Amino acid sequence: MKDKKEEHTYLETNGDFKMRELDKSDLEQFNALLQYAFQVTTYDLFQTGWQQEEIKYAKRPILEEAYVLGWFYGEKLASMIVVYSMKINIHDEIMDMGGITGVATYPEYTGKGLIHSLMKHVLNYIHEREMPISFLYPYSIPFYRKMGWEIVSDKLSFTVKDTQLPKPRPVDGMVERVSLDSEDYHNVHSYFALQRHGCLIRDNLSWEEYWRWDNDDMIAAVYYNKDHRPLGYVVYYIANDIFHIKEMVYLNIEANYGLWNYITAHFSMIEQVQGDNYSGEPMAYLFDDSEITETISPYIMARIVNVRDFLEYYPYQIQPEDLKLHFKVHDEMAPWNEGDYMVSWHDGETVCEQVADNQSINVVELSVNTLTTMLMGYKRPSYLYEHEKITTEYYMLTWLERLIPVEKPYFSDYF
Known part of the structure; x- marks a missing residue:
């Protein structure tokens, strides 16, 4: 009979650390790391009406319905991340969304790049499952900004x-x-x-x-x-x-x-x-x-995971058939996004193609962070241009302001 260690498929190893997907057998360790990292004690849960058995099994649905990835040091869970498969309204277009939560590491394992590598793996997971965008509630805005997420809503x-x-x-x-x-x-x-x-x-x-x-x-x-x-x-x-x-x-x-x-x-x-x-x-x-x-x-942060799909599905306010717009996007964490995307409109349809990076007109150069917050409507193109988040010719701002709907996101959930 195979032992438990041999039954698991490891996605990556780093010395004594091994990365794999969590399952129901990891429920106890999963709960323990969540409560430790987010400073939720059993007493706190009792105070809000939880019972002992409810505490034990509260997060079991996550291990059954979500994608949970973790680093193990031997048999001990050291670090983990959770991805929910969700749907979000983007200017009346319902899109698949990867909701990231449960990002946690025990303090003795910090500084080893565990979370960074987990984030790269889940980004690829979200991309492979054709979810164009991801949301998360940040414990550190600067940390997630380095990985391509940006603020898209306020509380x-x-x-x-x-x-x-x-x-x-x-x-x-x-x-x-x-x-x-x-x-x-x-x-x-x-x-x-x-x-x-x-x-x-x-x-x-x-x-x-x-x-x-x-x-x-x-x-x-x-x-x-x-x-x-x-x-x-x-x-x-x-x-x-x-x-x-x-x-x-x-x-x-x-x-x-x-x-x-x-x-x-x-x-x-x-x-x-x-x-x-x-x-x-x-x-x-x-x-x-x-x-x-x-x-x-x-409040919430988001990042476009698949630039080409997002630009093609995005519900622009107008569809100018005489315009070919080039988004030159920079994305260090998701190399598949790096490049020049030409957006055009034909017979009521949006077409987005990744093209050779040699365009000289109608170019809007920006990071995936800025592209996300702009298309989500949190910050307007003119504001981002004035604060040097966008590189473009001034006349292009008129087009961007007309193309992007004027509505700030409403997001009240926490996960």
């Missing part, structure tokens, strides 16, 4: 005093509290995600990640119109006289008014409302008393 945290809450507005519908697995609640998010650029299309695993570390006090409330159609929701909990909003989504302005009416109805119970807004736009203007507190921080 705006706000605090509203009870005296600043909006006055109730007349609406025909009403808000109802529902279970966290309510079909109406999930359907609202699905409709919203299909309409909103940058939004994650949540599947079962995405929903599990969305709730994984929340406490049992979380509440979902759905706004229904007069025909009992669900048009919005707010997810929240109340603690220490504060109404904490995890997420608020609405499909029209009626639902927005109805949800704020519901929040304001808690006036006698709370002293303030705190929450996070992922729209990329400050909220203060919409309040009668606009002196609310808002803070902005970068």
Whole structure:
């Protein structure tokens, strides 16, 4: 009978270190490294309502549904990375996306390039599975920038005093509290995600990640119109006289008014409302008393994994048949992306070809980082040009501004 060590296929070796894919037999080591690296103790989990067996098996679906790669020192897991197969809305084009998470190394193994090599392997994995783009939540923005990821969305945290809450507005519908697995609640998010650029299309695993570390006090409330159609929701909990909003989504302005009416109805119970807004736009203007507190921080990072496919699938605002645009892209981590990509439009179709690097007109030279944040709409071409992130002739900015839709990404998930 073969021993466990011989049964595994190793992708790379480095002295006593061996890289391989994790499976269910590695669950205990997988959980241990996650809890150590992200400083989540068993006590912390108990405090949020987890039971011992739930803690043990909480991450088992990842090992069954995701791609998990790790470095082992002997039989001990030293470093690892996780890739989810997801879908994302890019300006109404639904694209496959590789969501990276669980990037962790025990401190005694740092400085050996383990994470860097894992990142190169998973980039190749995502590329081979034809996922044009990857997202991750960064623990170090400079670290991931070196590997081609760039900021594409912000989180705006706000605090509203009870005296600043909006006055109730007349609406025909009403808000109802529902279970966290309510079909109406999930359907609202699905409709919203299909309409909103940058939004994650949540599947079962995405929903599990969305709730994984929340406490049992979380509440979902759905706004229904007069025909009992669900048009919005707010997810929240109340603690220490504060109404904490995890997420608020609405499909029209009626639902927005109805949800704020519901929040304001808690006036006698709370002293303030705190929450996070992922729209990329400050909220203060919409309040009668606009002196609310808002803070902005970068949230999610993304990187184009397959430049040719992304440029071809990308939904440009216009399709000028008299223009041939050259993106000269630099990408050290993904050599297949390095080169000159000519984009043109014919009969309503976008054509992208990698061509010889000898063009002298209509050239936009930039890193894969800058290409990602520009096409995602987080930063506009003119802004990037002014800050020397793009090398091009000035007249090309007019074309880029016209080609790229004006909408910042909405991304509220964490994985």
